[in-house]
Amino acid sequence: MSTVEVDHRVYNKEGNLTMLNMALRLIGSQIDSAVDKEIKRRLKRLPNKLNEYNYDAWGFHPEVAQYGLQLCIWLYRYYWRTEVYGIEKVPEGRVLLIGNHSGQLPMDGVNIASAMLMDAEPPRLVRTMIERWFGTMPLISTFAARHGQILGDPKNCVKLLENDECVVVFPEGARGSGKLWYDRYTLVDFGLGFMRLALKTKTPIVPVSIIGGEEQMPSFYDAKPLAKMLGLPYFPITPTFPWLGLLGFVPFPTKYHIYFDDPLYFEGTGDETDSEIQKKVDIVKKKILDNVAFGLAQRKNIFW
C-alpha cells in the first residue's frame, strides 16, 4: 500500500495551499538561489545543537539566518573589506570575545560575526548580547532571534557558555558605540559583569580590537533630549545624519581591521569583590588598547 506524503507546512486543514505560504515559498526559492553556497556549507558545519525543525531554544534558524548573513558577509568583504588578524587564536569550545565598541551602528559586532563564520576554522556562530528594547520591537525581535542574537541577560550568557558557544560582549555598551569623534579609540569604563560570568563558567576571554569603526559615522554631538524622547540610547549628529534623513544612516566605507589576541584564562570564582574583578578587567582593557594602538600605527589610510 502506498502512502501519500502530505506536506503539512504548506497545506492547511482542508488541504488547500494557503496563499501566504505559497507566496513565501515562491519568494523563498528565488532568494535561496542568491545565497552563497559557501555560506550554506559553513552554516551546516556549525557545532550548534538544533531541534528536529532546525531551531534552537533562542530561535536561531539557519534557513532564515542565511539571508541576513549573506548581506552581512557581502558588507564584510566588499564594503568594509575587513582584514582579520589572529583569528586562529580563538579556542574551540566556550569563549568570550571582548571588544571595543564604536561607530553608532553595531557594525563591529556584525563584522566579528562574519569573520567567525567565514574565516574561522571550524566556523562559529557568534552570539551578541543585544539591548533589551530590541525584544519589544516587532520584526526586529524576530529578525534578531532567527539570526542567533540573544537578549542581553546574564542568565542567557551563562546558558550559552555552558553550551560551549562563542559569545561577543562589548562591555562599554551603548556608551561605547555612541562615543563622540573627539573620544575615538579610547575606552569608556568597562562593566564588570562579563568577567564574573567568565570566572563562573571558566571561559577563556579573547580580547578583540576593532579599527575602522570609529570613522564610519563620526558623531560630533549627542542630542540627549531627542534620544530620550525617541527612547534611543543616543542621538548622534554626524556629517550626514540627520541632515540627509534615512540616507544619513549609511556609514562611510572605512576599512575594518580586526585583531584577535591570545586567549586569557583567569582564575577565580566570580564572587570576588569589585576591586579584584576590576584588576582582571584592566588586563583585558589594556590588551585591547595595546592592539588598537598597534592597529592605528599600522594603518596607512582610513579608507584603504
Place this chain on the structure above:
Amino acid sequence: MIGRISMTTRRKKVLITGISGGLAHQVAEMIPQNWDIIGVGLRELRPIKGRKIEFHKLDITKNKLEDIFRRRQLDCVIHMAVNDNPRVPIKHRHHINVVGTMKLLEDCERYKVKKVVLLSSANVYGADPNNPVYISEDHPLRVTQSYSEISDKVEFDSYCRSWMYKNPSISTIILRPCHIIGSQVHNNLTGYLRLKYIPIPLGFDPMIQVIHEIDMARAINACLRYNLSGIYNVVGPGELPLTEIINIVGGAPFPIPHVVGYSALRALWALGIGPLPAPQVEFLMYPCIIDGTRFQEDFRFSPQLSLSETLRSTVLY
C-alpha cells in the same frame, strides 16, 4: 532523597480531583494497577477501560469532600480541579482555585496523606520581553505585572509552595508545565490552534514550548514513583516559533498589528464577548521558555513524543 515507595499488601489509594477533565482522565488511565482510584469531579466521568473508579460527583469546595478522607485512607492526592476558564468571574475562580485548594490541603494534612501532586502552570512566570531563555524554578512569578486576570493562578502556586515548606514530611510536588496540547485538552492554546484563520501579532514570532497530554499524564504518573518534594518545571520535546507551530497544525495565519489586536480584544472582553483577556496576547509576543531539566533528572522522565507528533495530534483528531 530518592526512594521508591515500598510495596505493601494494602492496596494504595489515590484521589484525583477534577477527574472529568481531559488530562486527568488520561492520568487516571495510566495509574498503575496496584492503586485504587477515587475520583472527584463536577462532570460525569467517562468510563476507563479495565478500571473500576470510585467516582463522586461533587464540588471540591464543599465539606462533603472531607468525608472521602475520613472513610478512605488516602496515600496520594493528585489535585487537578483547577478552573482555567477566563470567562468565569475571578471571584468564582478564586474560590475554586485558591479557597478550594486550601481546604483540600488542610484535609491532606489532617488525614496524613503521604503525597500531594499539584498542577500549576508555567504561565505564572509570565511572557515578558526580558525573560531569559530557560527560566528556572526560582524565577520571580511576574505574570500579574501585566495580566491581573490570572492572579488566582499565581496565588494558587504561592499558597501551594508555602504549604509545601510547612509540611516537609509530606511529599509535595508542584508542577509547572509548559503549554499542554493534544486532542483531549481544551485550553487557551489548543482553542487558538484549532481556529481556521489564526490571528498572529505582526512582527512577533516567539518560541513556544509544548508538551503532549500523554507525556504530561506520564509526567504526573512519574510523581507517584519518587518521594520528593519540590517545584518542578515540566517541558516536552522542545520549542518552536509560533508561525512554525501554526504551519504544522495547518492553520492559516494572518498577522494583525498587535496594538490593533490588543485594543480590539480589550474592547470585546469589556463587552463580555471577547474570547480571552487582552494580556493573553503577550504569550504570542514574548517568550516564556522554561528549564525542565530538574524534573527530568529527579523523576527519570523524558517526553516520548516528538515535536511533530505532539503538534499534529492537536488538530487532527
